[in-house]
Amino acid sequence: MTISKKAACNSHGQDSSYFLGWEEYEKNPFHESTNPNGIIQMGLAENQLSFDLLESWLAANPDAASFKRDGQSIFRELALFQDYHGLPIFKNALAQFMAEIRGNKVQFDPNNLVLTAGATSANETLIFCLADPGDAFLLPTPYYPGFDRDLKWRTGVKIVPIQCTSRNGFRITSSAVEEAYKLAQKRNLKVKGVLITNPSNPLGITLSRKELNLLLNFVDKKGIHLISDEIYSGTVFDSAEFVSIMELLPNRNNPQLMNRVHVVYSLSKDLGLPGFRVGSIFSNDRLVVAAATKMSSFGLISSQTQYLLSAILSDHVFAKKYVAENRMRLRNRHAVLVSGLRRVGISCLESNSGLFCWVDMRHLLSSDSLEAEMELWKKVVYDVGLNISPGSSCHCAEHGWFRVCFANMTEDTLDLAIRRIKSFVDSISPIKNCRNSRSKSISKWVSRLSFHDRECDR
């Protein structure tokens, strides 16, 4: 009938396993006391480790937080403020915060910042600004499943993968980039740019200078754009290890290239405030800034939220302290998961950032196939009771990798999750070692796992 093709199609991507795991979790969510056998959510990249710092700031700064300036209510001015250039004090504070996260090795001019309702909106807006329907962007795999919706759905733009594999720790290589470009050409797609996530989701690694430079060389040669989604920049355990794409530009002395490199940021991960919908686009190109600013009308940040965050982030002493403390807590939590998994023979990609680990479960697959990965995933969701994200949902070129989040739960819950994994691995290790009885045992597991008539007895 009468709804649009976009409404009728599937390219919002929400039928992917990434979201299905969430649905299963929603039906049977773990709770320490009321549902201790429920599914533990490890598919949600949230940072819940540092709220106490924000809460104590709020308690210590009641006036700043309650629509008051110099004792006077500014509710009315905030309620009326809808200027898409954003609240200047907020943009200034955000620009400084972004610089602080980068050890002040980069400065961001607030006039080149565009505010958007979350990074979701920032990424979509940038694609609308830089590409026409039918054009393509190259993305290294594995990548955040939400990009299929954010970059493609309403824009009509395509994604062509730059395949990365475990052979070299999933690093981006020149040949992989060139291959992706050729593939796009073969499909008659005009490549408008490359989009990277740095630090990477789902890998949890910061891109090396080598990778960043090869990408800059590539986009320079092709005359195309480079978008660097740096949403996890504040989650790098050791700040010295993060190199923002913006750091590498001044030395190149190439203003045209500088105008084609854009950074996306958000406070959803670093500050743990996804509900507030705070995203931004930074670009050196005033035309991009102007176009994106106009488009931001479709998703501005609530003035109330801009004001609150400007108060918090303008407190530079607090911001600095927060960034350092938050990093340390993430590093410690990461170590707990990595060592817990190692003790049961499961290794992770060596990582230095993010709210998750990229876990190698290839040795637990019954075969090197997508079916086997899905089979294992279902076991983990239903039998082990953990919602983790299968690598296929992130378009990983290899089977058997899973993203496991660690920052959205208490340490006790993480310990419980690790214990469950241990029981699971212990129970199937005879299968791993015994080739003869392998198929029999596997089919015993598989027959208990029919997706449709699964009874959740956990």
Add this chain to the structure above:
Amino acid sequence: MLGSQEHILSKIASNDGHGENSAFFDGWKAYDADPYHPTKNPNGVIQMGLAENQLSFDLVEEWVRNNPKASICTAEGASQFKDIAIFQDYHGLPEFRNAVARFMEKVRGDRVRFDPARIVMSGGATGAQETLTFCLADPGEALLVPTPYYPANDRDLTWRTGVELVPVICDSSNGFRMTRDALEAAYKAALESNTAVKGLLLNNPSNPLGTVLDREALSMALSFTNEKNIHLICDEIYSATVFAEPGFVSIAEVLAESPDANPDLVHIVYSLSKDLGFPGFRVGILYSYNDAVVCCARKMSSFGLVSTQTQRTLASMLADEEFTQEFLAQSAARLGARRAALCQGLAQMGVGSLEGSAGLYCWMDLRRLLKAATFEAEAELWRVIVDDARINVSPGASFHCAEPGWFRVCFANMDEETMRVALSRISKLVVQRKSGEAARKQCRRRSKLEISLSFRRLEEIMMSPHSPMTSPLVRTMT
């Protein structure tokens, strides 16, 4: 330059679809450059081009003061901070959806029920309009829109969606009422140009007319759209600004009374920007009777969710029925009184306006002051109003009005004294105009203005069409 622009940016980003290059914004720029202030700048430009509801903030501020728990930042509300801050479910906070549904019911005198499960959030009504268009139409298809209409419809409905707008012409011969003939004519014109029409967008109460659609008109629209099997979108953003008879009739009511109508074709757009005066909080609502549209729009709402901090505050506020009852009554009364003052003042100088019972503006008839019944003459008169009378009003052409000479004048974004000043300036202008003195004076002024305006166009700083840069927040904090 154009070549490299095309290379850097997409077609959408490089074209004029955002609508901000329209001359319409020159009035804003004049205001921004020289804003009126009663003591500091008494000769500055008075802003009457901004449809904002500023008359009832005192009521809201009092509520906020008395309800510290509604904010997650106060001592009373801080225990909720974490849960609110991490909540990003695009269904929205349940208490928010419930409160919004309840509020919408109240605005309609409890004559209809709204299901909270059909409430979808968006980045303001701006976001809701665009999202709905993405859901209902494909690029190249069209929506019918009665003229005169809100200028930003061009951006919101067509810019990134690739959908077209086909005007349904309404004129003063019958008080700008939309007729069946006009609808059929527009539909036919679209078909003849091989354009598939997907829906009809109504704005009720109307911006810029300040009128409401009666039951008959709504039924007519409903039967027309059912017959053609196209969608009916009703933007009811001004629903609580109705201050007089005839009162407000919502499409929801008419739908409830029409068992033969297909509910899958009916959708409502709403927002708190006008009724409550909260444009800064970006609360857009999309309500659809079509399950597939609710589902799709909800997924798209990821691109413009309402900040949970704001959802929380408003959920508390709107759930306070004693407050909302009082607010709705007071706000309507104040709007009615203010409009009456404006229209009476205009009438006294022989200037008429379209009779209306809603909105934050009136539709002023200055046809008799035009040098000719042309849009050039309207533009000329508008320049005189901006340059000589120093008032920013919105010319009918910017609303795609079919007849020249009409202007939208906003009255709810200023205090009474400022409005009195504005009226006296208009009065002077009318007298001058009638005596022909203005003609000579404006010739000299215009050449000066053209130079300064074209200079401003070269500036890279784009002025926001929303709130002027001279908001007190910007002035003190830049």
